[in-house]
Amino acid sequence: MSLSSNILLGRRMYFSPASAPDTSVPARSAESLALRKKYDDALFKNKEEHRKRIHDLERAHEESLDEKDHTIRSLKLLVLDLERKLVDSQNDFNENGRRSGINPVFSANSPVQKLLEQLQRLQEDKERTLVRLTELELQSGSVLDASFDSVDSLVGKTERGETPDQMGQCTTDTEKELEQTKRHKHSLEGEILRLKDENYRLRQFVSKLQDRSPHSTPESNPGLVQKHLGTPNRNDSHDVVTGSDVIDVHSLDRQSPGRGSLMVKNGQIATLENQIQFLKKQLTLKTEQLIKSELQLRERSRSSSVAEEKVEEQKREREEREEREEEERQLLASVRLEHEEEVNRLTTALTTVSQMALRVHREFLEVKAAHEALRSQVGEVPGVIGEVVMQTQDQIQRSLSSLGEENRTIVQKYLREMKLRKKYHNELVQLRGNIRVFCRVRPRIREDGDEEGDLVVTPDIDDDSLLKVNNTKGRDQQYDLDKVFGLSSTQAQIFEEVSSLVRSAIDGYNVCIFAYGQTGSGKTYTMEGVSDDPGINQRALQLLFEETSDASWTYDISAGVMEIYNESIRDLLNPDPANKLEVKMKSEGGFHVPGLMTLSVSSLHEVNQVFETGRRNRATASTNMNEHSSRSHCLLCVTVRGTNPTTGSTSVGRLNLVDLAGSERLSKSQAGGARLKEAQNINRSLACLGDVIHALRNKNSHVPYRNSKLTYLLQDSLGGDSKTLMIVQVSPVEKNVCETLCSLAFAQRVRGVELGPATRTSDSGSRGQSNGQTPTGRPSNLQIPHTPLSRSSSISSSASISPRQSPVPPSASSPSSSSHHSRTFSTSSSQSSSPSTSPVSTPTPTRKVTSSSTKSGNAGSPCSSPKPGFKKSAQSTPEKSRGLHRSATFSVRRATPTK
Numbered sequence: 001m002s003l004s005s006n007i008l009l010g011r012r013m014y015f016s017p018a019s020a021p022d023t024s025v026p027a028r029s030a031e032s033l034a035l036r037k038k039y040d041d042a043l044f045k046n047k048e049e050h051r052k053r054i055h056d057l058e059r060a061h062e063e064s065l066d067e068k069d070h071t072i073r074s075l076k077l078l079v080l081d082l083e084r085k086l087v088d089s090q091n092d093f094n095e096n097g098r099r100s101g102i103n104p105v106f107s108a109n110s111p112v113q114k115l116l117e118q119l120q121r122l123q124e125d126k127e128r129t130l131v132r133l134t135e136l137e138l139q140s141g142s143v144l145d146a147s148f149d150s151v152d153s154l155v156g157k158t159e160r161g162e163t164p165d166q167m168g169q170c171t172t173d174t175e176k177e178l179e180q181t182k183r184h185k186h187s188l189e190g191e192i193l194r195l196k197d198e199n200y201r202l203r204q205f206v207s208k209l210q211d212r213s214p215h216s217t218p219e220s221n222p223g224l225v226q227k228h229l230g231t232p233n234r235n236d237s238h239d240v241v242t243g244s245d246v247i248d249v250h251s252l253d254r255q256s257p258g259r260g261s262l263m264v265k266n267g268q269i270a271t272l273e274n275q276i277q278f279l280k281k282q283l284t285l286k287t288e289q290l291i292k293s294e295l296q297l298r299e300r301s302r303s304s305s306v307a308e309e310k311v312e313e314q315k316r317e318r319e320e321r322e323e324r325e326e327e328e329r330q331l332l333a334s335v336r337l338e339h340e341e342e343v344n345r346l347t348t349a350l351t352t353v354s355q356m357a358l359r360v361h362r363e364f365l366e367v368k369a370a371h372e373a374l375r376s377q378v379g380e381v382p383g384v385i386g387e388v389v390m391q392t393q394d395q396i397q398r399s400l401s402s403l404g405e406e407n408r409t410i411v412q413k414y415l416r417e418m419k420l421r422k423k424y425h426n427e428l429v430q431l432r433g434n435i436r437v438f439c440r441v442r443p444r445i446r447e448d449g450d451e452e453g454d455l456v457v458t459p460d461i462d463d464d465s466l467l468k469v470n471n472t473k474g475r476d477q478q479y480d481l482d483k484v485f486g487l488s489s490t491q492a493q494i495f496e497e498v499s500s501l502v503r504s505a506i507d508g509y510n511v512c513i514f515a516y517g518q519t520g521s522g523k524t525y526t527m528e529g530v531s532d533d534p535g536i537n538q539r540a541l542q543l544l545f546e547e548t549s550d551a552s553w554t555y556d557i558s559a560g561v562m563e564i565y566n567e568s569i570r571d572l573l574n575p576d577p578a579n580k581l582e583v584k585m586k587s588e589g590g591f592h593v594p595g596l597m598t599l600s601v602s603s604l605h606e607v608n609q610v611f612e613t614g615r616r617n618r619a620t621a622s623t624n625m626n627e628h629s630s631r632s633h634c635l636l637c638v639t640v641r642g643t644n645p646t647t648g649s650t651s652v653g654r655l656n657l658v659d660l661a662g663s664e665r666l667s668k669s670q671a672g673g674a675r676l677k678e679a680q681n682i683n684r685s686l687a688c689l690g691d692v693i694h695a696l697r698n699k700n701s702h703v704p705y706r707n708s709k710l711t712y713l714l715q716d717s718l719g720g721d722s723k724t725l726m727i728v729q730v731s732p733v734e735k736n737v738c739e740t741l742c743s744l745a746f747a748q749r750v751r752g753v754e755l756g757p758a759t760r761t762s763d764s765g766s767r768g769q770s771n772g773q774t775p776t777g778r779p780s781n782l783q784i785p786h787t788p789l790s791r792s793s794s795i796s797s798s799a800s801i802s803p804r805q806s807p808v809p810p811s812a813s814s815p816s817s818s819s820h821h822s823r824t825f826s827t828s829s830s831q832s833s834s835p836s837t838s839p840v841s842t843p844t845p846t847r848k849v850t851s852s853s854t855k856s857g858n859a860g861s862p863c864s865s866p867k868p869g870f871k872k873s874a875q876s877t878p879e880k881s882r883g884l885h886r887s888a889t890f891s892v893r894r895a896t897p898t899k
């Protein structure tokens with residue numbers, strides 16, 4: 001209710017200012033209407049008066065004009081009559097002169113002739129005067145018309161309701177002009193009266209003349225005189241003629257008819273001359289008067305036109321004012337209309353809002369009532385709610401458990417799908433021969449600093465092939481690799497993934513595993529590991545021993561260790577500085593390093609001794625980035641040579657395990673002197689590796705292997721028919737993010753390199769397709785799970801057939817045959833792993849080291865001296881052809897222990 005009253009109050013408040021103009025407007029308009037009416041009446045009266053006055057003026061003017069016309073006509077008639085009389089007199093005179101024999105009147109300079117000429121001129125003057133009169137009449141008519149127009153406009157203004165105040169000084173001027181026009185009219189009227197008098201006098205004079213004329217006396221032709229003068233025939237013409245002018249015509253006629261008439265004529269002529277003189281004067285006067293009148297008329301017409309212009313201007317102003325007033329009126333009307341519409345709209349809105357408020361209030365009351373009812377119900381049945389809650393909880397629990405079940409199923413399905421996808425992917429990779437790329441993120445170490453929470457590398461928890469790196473711009477960059485090992489990954493997990501590759505070496509494949517990454521990222525840790533947690537190297541050899549220990553084939557496993565330090569190859573088992581090694585191509589294809597010492601190993605202990613020797617001789621140093629930074633690329637070259645004693649078949653597999661030196665930014669490591677040179681060489685050889693990868697990826701016809709020792713040495717592994725795996729090591733901390741991004745970008749490029757299907761070596765180095773039968777009876781798939789060694793009889797029987805030509809289908813390596821373990825091993829592992837065979841501590845004289853190296857420099861040197869218990873069998877074959885890419889450079893015949 002309070003809302004409604006507020007709204008109504010608001011309405012009143014709103015309307016009160018708007019309703020005020022509504023009451024005042026009619027009052028004002030009534031007042032203005034009354035004023036208007038009053039003014040209209042006055043205007044009407046004024047207008048009538050003006051009309052009457054103008055009418056009177058017009059009539060008076062017309063009358064004066066008529067009179068003028070009449071006078072002019074009379075004058076014309078008079079002149080005509082005089083002319084006629086003159087002609088008659090002339091005729092009479094001529095007649096008399098002929099009779100008397102003299103003709104003095106019409107002689108050349110006679111007075112009559114002069115009189116006639118004067119008469120002629122007079123007549124011409126008269127005609128000009130008449131023309132002038134006509135013009136004056138016209139001008140006076142136009143002046144009058146203009147006056148009438150100005151009066152009309154004045155009347156019009158007055159009619160339009162312009163009060164004298166509104167018209168201002170201009171109205172007063174117009175009235176003055178009107179007054180002047182009136183005065184002029186009066187003067188014109190006076191002039192006309194004067195002219196009338198003049199006319200009258202002329203007529204009198206003419207009548208006198210007629211009276212004196214013998215041929216046209218008033219008596220002889222009274223009707224004519226009467227008619228021409230238009231006045232009563234009066235005999236007072238004697239008033240005009242002087243006594244001297246009176247000629248007794250009858251007495252002259254009587255005394256001497258000829259002389260008398262001549263005298264009469266002369267007298268008449270003299271009289272006429274006088275009259276003519278008089279008339280001339282009159283005419284001159286009239287002409288002057290007319291000119292004056294004309295000037296006045298012109299002046300008047302000019303002032304009239306000025307007045308007219310002023311009146312026109314006022315008229316225009318008045319019209320404009322009226323237009324403005326009209327516009328204002330219309331605007332006012334439209335504003336009023338809008339205002340009314342707005343008021344109507346607001347009223348409607350108010351009504352709607354009021355209705356809504358009422359409805360809401362009603363609903364509120366209803367809800368309140370319902371709420372009260374509910375509350376009372378709830379109060380009545382509190383137990384019901386608990387029951388319902390329990391039921392709901394049960395339902396939720398059931399739903400959650402079923403959801404969890406579904407979720408688990410989905411996750412299982414997903415994992416199955418993932419495995420399947422990986423399997424297919426690996427098969428595809430196998431077929432293509434891609435270099436596979438794993439990534440390992442090392443944990444935080446002391447060198448990373450103490451800051452917490454700045455890890456920028458995150459492996460995907462659902463997909464173990466995805467890795468996210470939060471880049472320098474704070475955005476996540478994702479990388480897809482073959483496998484990603486997180487910070488907490490163990491050495492065993494890593495090896496589990498690479499073990500199948502290692503096994504491939506037993507089957508005669510060339511396998512290369514190399515660790516790549518920035519300095520301090522954990523390459524050495526992954527490849528070598530630490531004593532209580534060894535890395536790939538040791539685990540690989542252990543696996544090889546395990547795998548070859550119980551088989552129908554005999555195996556010889558040999559190992560050599562070398563490093564590429566400052567672009568020179570050094571044998572780490574024979575660290576004689578004079579012992580310069582070079583990469584050479586073998587006659588049967590492939591590359592080798594002649595003079596490299598390889599030791600036959602048969603136990604983990606021997607292997608460890610080899611590693612220890614290599615590690616001791618390897619160039620390491622403490623840098624800013626790593627306390628024990630490797631300053632060289634280190635290669636562990638393992639050769640697995642298998643022989644089937646029954647069939648005489650052989651297979652040679654090679655396993656190259658490479659710990660690359662770490663790339664480093666010189667600005668960051670602040671290396672100088674020897675460290676700087678090392679770093680430059682490391683970076684250069686890694687750049688060459690990048691170039692090779694780039695060329696391989698783009699399938700360029702030329703691949704720049706020879707640009708560095710590293711790429712030249714790894715030529716078989718990178719571009720040949722090897723199975724190659726690169727482990728990219730990355731640091732997880734933010735300060736190394738740029739290097740991490742670079743390493744991962746390189747990894748992506750490496751992953752795109754297709755080497756083609758790998759082949760294996762058997763039967764004295766002949767290579768076969770990877771899908772053939774292997775000595776272990778396994779297909780050569782990286783992801784194949786480990787199966788016990790098997791040797792199918794078909795392999796044994798067809799030992800001379802290379803794997804490429806092998807008719808044995810892959811199914812021959814079926815699990816059914818995997819139980820066959822009839823392999824004999826020439827060296828018992830117990831013997832080789834016995835402490836007495838330790839290469840370092842206890843030299844075993846029974847071992848014979850044979851070296852076929854042509855380099856005499858190796859012989860007899862401390863390093864070339866056989867390691868205790870090992871037999872060196874480094875091969876050196878002159879380079880012949882560069883035909884096929886052959887793998888397995890370093891062949892170390894397993895020493896047969898002799899007792």
Ligand SMILES: Nc1ncnc2c1ncn2[C@@H]1O[C@H](COP(=O)(O)OP(=O)(O)OP(=O)(O)O)[C@@H](O)[C@H]1O
Pocket residue numbers: 441442443445517518519520521522523524525526626628629630631660661662663729
């Ligand atoms: N997965 C890991 N778990 C525990 N510690 C590790 C791991 N990876 C690396 N480290 C430690 O990090 C340090 C640097 O590792 P490592 O020497 O292997 O780096 P690197 O890449 O070989 O460096 P460089 O190229 O300079 O030789 C070592 O102290 C190592 O023990």
